[in-house]
Amino acid sequence: MTLQNVRLLPWSGPDGKACYLSTDDSGGYMSRLADNIEAVQLGMATDLLERAAGVLGDQDAGRDDVRLMLTEVTRALRDVVRVATSRGHLLAVSELQS
Numbered sequence: 001m002t003l004q005n006v007r008l009l010p011w012s013g014p015d016g017k018a019c020y021l022s023t024d025d026s027g028g029y030m031s032r033l034a035d036n037i038e039a040v041q042l043g044m045a046t047d048l049l050e051r052a053a054g055v056l057g058d059q060d061a062g063r064d065d066v067r068l069m070l071t072e073v074t075r076a077l078r079d080v081v082r083v084a085t086s087r088g089h090l091l092a093v094s095e096l097q098s
Contacts, residue, residue, distance in 0.1 A: 008086040010037045010079065018082075026090075038083045045076040 009019040009030075021030050055061050055069045 007031065007034065008082065008089060009034050010041055010082055010086065034086075038086070041076075041079040041083060045080050048072055048076045 005022055005024050007021045007023070009021055011019060013019050021034065023031060025031065052069050052073050055065055058065075
């Protein structure tokens with residue numbers, strides 16, 4: 001298994017550690033599943049960004065509302081960073097193979 005054919009997956013294991021896929025097939029089932037999950041995660045983060053702006057702009061939002069929103073934003077940001085890291089690695093590998 002080389003660094004060139006390892007993909008960071010958009011989910012973590014039960015203990016919170018990163019999961020990787022070792023494959024040369026970017027169109028395989030697991031690669032497509034990872035692509036679809038990444039797309040869902042990015043879409044959810046976009047929706048959450050709009051909701052967070054609403055909570056921050058709401059003068060009546062309580063401490064619990066803000067805390068809950070910050071918790072959700074933290075989770076989404078963790079997912080987005082994982083997607084960006086994975087896609088950055090895939091882009092670097094693609095450039096190496098060119």
